Amino acid sequence: MSARTSLHLAAEIGGPPHYDAGHYLRLARLAEDGALDYVTLGDSFARPGLDALAVLARVAPATDRIGLVPTVTTTHTEPFHVSSAVATLDWVSRGRAGWSADVSTTEAEARLFGRRAAAPPAALWQEAGEVADVSGRLWDSWEDDAEIRDTATGRFIDRDKLHYVDFRGSAFTVKGPA
Incomplete structure (x- = not known):
C-alpha cells in the first residue's frame, strides 16, 4: 500500500505595492475561482506598502474558502501581538488563516524600530521559531x-480554564494567557 500525498496549490498575490483593496480582492477571488488552496502575500519592513496581514484581513470577508497566508516578520514585533494578529485573521476568515514567518536582518530595518541592533540570521530564525511556539x-491558553x-x-x-504560558525564550518572555 502506498502513502498518498496531497498537492496544495497557491499563488503569491504581491508584486508592486497597491493601495487599492480591490486589486488584492480580485487576485484572491481569481485564485479561489481557479481552485487554488491558498494565497500568500509577502511583506517586509524594507519595502513600501501595506501590511500583508491587514490586507488579507480585508480580503477575508470577501472570499469563501481560500486560505490566506501573509508573511509576518517576527523580528521587532512582540510575540503577543503576532499571536493576536494572526488569531484575528483566523477569526475574520472563519478558520482559513496561516502565516509565513520571516525575519528582519538589516541594520536599516532595525533603525526603523530603534529597540535593538540587527542580529545574525541564525539567532533571528531561532527567535522566529520561538515566536511560532509561544503563539501556539x-x-x-483559553479552553x-x-x-x-x-x-x-x-x-x-472560568479562571480554571485559562492557562499561563510562562514562556522564556532567547529574546523575550511571555507570561500569558492570551
Missing part, C-alpha cells in the same frame, strides 16, 4: 468553554 501556546458570560452571577470567565 497562547492560542491554546474552548472558558467563557461563561453569566450576567446573573457576574462571571465572565
